[in-house]
Amino acid sequence: MRSEKEMVTGRMQYIDDIVMDGMLHMTVVRSPYSFAKINAIRGGLNHTDFNSEMKSFGEGETGEETGPGETMFAGSHAFYAGQPVAAVFGKTKYESEDNADSVEVDYEPLKPIMNLNDSLKLGPVHGSMKSNVLKRTLLGKEFSIADSHIDLSDSFMMERIATNPIEGRGLVCHYDDNKLNVWISGQSMHSIKSGLCGTLNLPPDRVRVFHVDTGGAFGLKGGMYPEYAIAGFASMKYGKPVKWIETRREHLMASKPGRGVRGDITISARKDGKILGLKGKVLVDAGAFGGSIAEFSPRFIGYQITGPYAIGNVYVDAQALVTNKPPQGPYRGAGRPEASFLMERMIDRLADETGLDPVDIRLTNAATEPFKTPTGMTIPESRSFLQDAIRELGYRNFRKPERPGFSFFALLPASSPGEGARIRCSEGKVKVWLGGNTHGQGHEFFVKSLLSTEFRIDPGLITLEYADTDMLEKGEGSWGSRSAMVGGNAIIELARRIIKRIEKEEGHYAPEILLDGEYDEQDFVSYKKTLISYGANLVTADVDTYGNVHVKECRSYYDVGRALVPHMVRGQIIGGCMQGIGQTLYEEISYSEDGTLLTGSISDAGLPTAEKIPEFTVKYAENPSEFPHGAKGLGESPTIGVPTALARAIELASGKRIRNTPVRPDYLIG
Amino acid sequence: MERKVNFNINGKKVDLNIDSRELLVDVIRDHITLKGTRIGCDTSNCGACTVIVNGKAVKSCTMLGVQADGKEIITIEGITQGEELHPIQKAFMERHGMQCGYCTSGMIMTAYWLLSNRKNPSDEEIKRYFSGNLCRCTGYQDIIDSVRHASELMHSEEEKIVVEQR
């Protein structure tokens, strides 16, 4: 893999840098309407040429999706603004954009459903459904509490936001010699491969997917999209390489945004801050189709809603609702930040109601021993970590009137079902392939560090290769704070198998034997548990007279198990903190009532700039996990912990109850 | 409409026939095939395409190729001397001023411009100069540290040259 030197010299090879002989550029013609009947389409490649349904979407996939799934091109209706209607091609990108004018579509606009209330109230978007409820799960058990002193109810909304890596989606497909070869910016080559096989109806041995340098992803690039299948189809049809590069505008309108979650929560508590029960309704804006993470999101949020706390009674009604927006996708945290926001906001509210310190309420409710929640999640003891966090973050050193926001959370990484890897030693070099693909987390660092220790060889002899589905049979993907954990575990396991084999054949292991020999091991190393870890944040902020929030300090304290590559751990935490700040203060994909997309640029979408950064403090606990390398999950921690702590800091600075993200200035001065 | 242009890019003269509507970033990437300059948006917000035109940092998606006619351009590929990295590049490596690397070319070119104007920028100045360059991965802190470190490295290189000349 290319690394830091290539980054600073401009020599990375991202997907848009690939050029092939005879390559066609693809431009997608999209519905401008959030909901419309399509009476006719003339020109371009369209649903009359290719009409299959979405298969495989990676992160959050359970195999139990019911749909309705998205078709690769809109057919009789367009269900969201940005849905692909046709595709055109050209020898250059300018030519292909010009050709978009040749497509004529006769639309009959319909009244779209653009929010959760309308989705509940109005008739179904899809004729095949009885209502707009795509999926409903009840978690925990109904209960009533006689001796509670306080019952508090509140309602919260986290608006949809775009993942917005600086490099959007993109791929090059080349159908050659009966095989579809695909180079793609991504997080999981295997998920893309099964999506292509499924939508194009090709057997696995006729599709090969290669990873290229990837300019960020944050959930965006884990699974399948219509554009990928269309590019593959076109390459097969025209017998030429086909390239598609997403524009930012397309990203904002037609990639899968994250969040879009409402929670209506009631807690019952005693005056001393002990929470006796939580009832909630969680509503997820699924967008126009099922067969996406939206089917899993509500259940996942409900499952972990009580976070690190031991709360004896929980009942959650979790629903995914259809709207006329692009299907929901995972964005860094993917359900975890949403769950934590609902719980932590209620704890802060309870503090205001009782006059207790919010941190003391957290201590009162933290688990003093392993605890199985009514929703079925088992959490480890959490109180001692919280005590450490309060100290390490310096919470008690603040004196009135200065009061910081504080958050405490449980990170449930996607450690299950494990990860695939391959190690090949040949000609004195060690090459590694991983099922989860780096998009900026520096997987090559932990691969080198772990394997040089296992094999006792110079890290310079070890390379992480670009993922390639022909080189590695089975793989999962990079998401859910999993890669260092389960990817790291897989390569250690394989390295140890090689060492064992050498010991058996040669009587002992020595690095020279390894480097002189030829060894090749690959496997999917399974891990079926969720390895929970804890984290906490402290944030301070000011609000000026215009309602602008200035974040002053952002402190993090996370249990990372063991920091495999300290500078990456620090970088991941600070980068994630900034995304947490972005979600809380600026980021949103918004529409007018009639379904017009109002977010026209990456700046409108609210990406924070360098001027917005606070002072960061990064600390971590290293309580080793059960993995041989000791590491725990990390990547999503800041996007869970920061919005909740910042929301409290704003509440303290402004005196306004914070219920929604992003927190807009007009709300704070209104 | 085809137009003839010539400019100096990274010290080399080039003569090209380009379509008059082509953006400078596309001319650099697709005609001159210098791929280190990136495209991250379509509204001139992200700064991934930043290059130096006649000594000033310019987002190369805000300019047409024909407008660069007769000008002097420096891209990320033009700041290394052979294999010898520029101190800014060294500083970004030493302070890990990148994660996915996609914004990095633009960040380094903006730093190149800033440090040619201001030898010792304060953190506030750095942030201001970089307000047109977006990074989704790093949270900017390591980028700011890299730029500060680069200014130190450039100072010490200057001092070294002075000492050698003596």
Ligand code: FES
């Ligand atoms: S591509 Fe030029 S500013 Fe984004």
Ligand code: FES
């Ligand atoms: S390092 Fe990924 S966008 Fe800056």
